[in-house]
Amino acid sequence: MAGTRLDEHDRDAPIFSPASFRLADAQADLIARTRRFGSRVLAPRAERHDRDATFPIENFRDMHPEGLLGICIPKEHGGTGADFLTYCLAAAELGRYCGATALSWNMHVCSTLWSGALADDLEMSPSDREAHRARRHLHYRRILDDGAVYSQPFSEGGAAAAGVVAFGTEARPVAGGFVVNGKKIFASLSGAADYYGVLCTERREGEEASRRNTLYLAIPADAPGISVTGDWDPLGMRATVSRTLLFKDVHVADDAMLMPHGVYFQAATRWPHMFLTLSPTYMGLAQAAYDFTVAYLRGEVPGTPPVKRRMFPTKQIAVAEMRIRLEQTKTLWFQAVSEARPNPSKEEMLRAYAAQFTVMENANALAAKAIRTCGGQAMLKSLPLERIYRDSRCGSLMLPWTAEICLDRLGRETLYEAGETDD
Numbered sequence: 001m002a003g004t005r006l007d008e009h010d011r012d013a014p015i016f017s018p019a020s021f022r023l024a025d026a027q028a029d030l031i032a033r034t035r036r037f038g039s040r041v042l043a044p045r046a047e048r049h050d051r052d053a054t055f056p057i058e059n060f061r062d063m064h065p066e067g068l069l070g071i072c073i074p075k076e077h078g079g080t081g082a083d084f085l086t087y088c089l090a091a092a093e094l095g096r097y098c099g100a101t102a103l104s105w106n107m108h109v110c111s112t113l114w115s116g117a118l119a120d121d122l123e124m125s126p127s128d129r130e131a132h133r134a135r136r137h138l139h140y141r142r143i144l145d146d147g148a149v150y151s152q153p154f155s156e157g158g159a160a161a162a163g164v165v166a167f168g169t170e171a172r173p174v175a176g177g178f179v180v181n182g183k184k185i186f187a188s189l190s191g192a193a194d195y196y197g198v199l200c201t202e203r204r205e206g207e208e209a210s211r212r213n214t215l216y217l218a219i220p221a222d223a224p225g226i227s228v229t230g231d232w233d234p235l236g237m238r239a240t241v242s243r244t245l246l247f248k249d250v251h252v253a254d255d256a257m258l259m260p261h262g263v264y265f266q267a268a269t270r271w272p273h274m275f276l277t278l279s280p281t282y283m284g285l286a287q288a289a290y291d292f293t294v295a296y297l298r299g300e301v302p303g304t305p306p307v308k309r310r311m312f313p314t315k316q317i318a319v320a321e322m323r324i325r326l327e328q329t330k331t332l333w334f335q336a337v338s339e340a341r342p343n344p345s346k347e348e349m350l351r352a353y354a355a356q357f358t359v360m361e362n363a364n365a366l367a368a369k370a371i372r373t374c375g376g377q378a379m380l381k382s383l384p385l386e387r388i389y390r391d392s393r394c395g396s397l398m399l400p401w402t403a404e405i406c407l408d409r410l411g412r413e414t415l416y417e418a419g420e421t422d423d
């Protein structure tokens, strides 16, 4: 607004201008609040947690009074009720300031988005729907009233997280609940979350393991039989503290179910954009690499001498190339996240894979270019660029839609219609 002084945490323009991308006022307000939170709260803490590979739990404590833990909890349950697109745009804003917090926040938010708006789009019997509403209400009250933090440990080191075989972690039905046994690797928020949102295979005595029987359970982190093991000293996303979780005869009650029987399998097949939710963090990192470069070449990065480098034609060309790559990334990604809905068309599916691939690869390409363009002084650990570079490297490795899997599916699904073979 003319004449209004922006505070120091409101200097960054939105990644997606509300006017240009036709956002509603309420959407734009929520995204702007999230961006200011990222700049004010996350950015100053990011360097320390990255260096020490510690989980920034205080960021999540501070999200609670801001309403950010309940951003995707449906309004009927007392949350903000943000839809898929609004959440993705808000998460991208957090990714600019701390990739690891944005990625961990995604794990938490998905437990509410998938059990909330997404589950409402799926088929359930009226009795399942009623039971689901009652159970999710319990989870949502824990989040809204007590600030409970949920995580999403799916990966097991085999083909299950890619959606190829049933999860090896198993839930055996017993009276009033389940007994869970298994192991999850790369479990972000391990040791920090209050509930682990575990995907496992529901399996009765003598029954074959089947992906159709995937169960999504929120297991209390302090349940007897859970242990956190292994080191955590990775290249990037260090503050996610994604160690290994072991489950040994862990008893949970029925109300731990975040989705009714069979509904996760339905979600994964009918609402596949649910797997695009890892990408907003990397959209934010792509923007951060670009923003850093512009500020650095203008001599405006806080903590560095006010030396301008923008007058060199090579720098100008590099920034132009970065801008083109950023615009390509933003446009494709915005279109793909706008298309999230049940039963997407083949065209929309192929675009979703292309968007995921593009964001994950381009975030790192932009960060690499930023380092080459800005030069040696820009990659000191006192500045955020080298962390952005390391964090952005992780995106294309994340299942189920790694860069390789996206390429694989894009090629195959373009050339073959469903059920077609060459026999």
Ligand SMILES: Cc1cc2nc3c(=O)[nH]c(=O)nc-3n(C[C@H](O)[C@H](O)[C@H](O)COP(=O)(O)OP(=O)(O)OC[C@H]3O[C@@H](n4cnc5c(N)ncnc54)[C@H](O)[C@@H]3O)c2cc1C
Pocket (backbone or CB within 6 Å): 107, 152, 153, 154, 155, 156, 157, 158, 159, 161, 162, 164, 185, 186, 187, 188, 189, 236, 237, 240, 242, 394, 396, 397, 398, 399, 400, 402, 403, 404, 405, 408
């Ligand atoms: C910082 C970070 C945080 C993470 N946090 C979580 C978390 O909270 N929860 C969670 O569940 N996971 C998490 N992950 C794990 C992640 O999603 C992957 O499961 C993990 O990176 C896979 O590593 P891997 O070496 O075991 O991959 P592998 O399964 O050995 O696969 C190696 C590569 O082979 C390719 N590949 C694998 N399967 C197929 C296939 N069927 N078809 C074609 N290509 C294939 C893929 O490109 C893959 O990258 C996290 C990962 C990182 C890096």
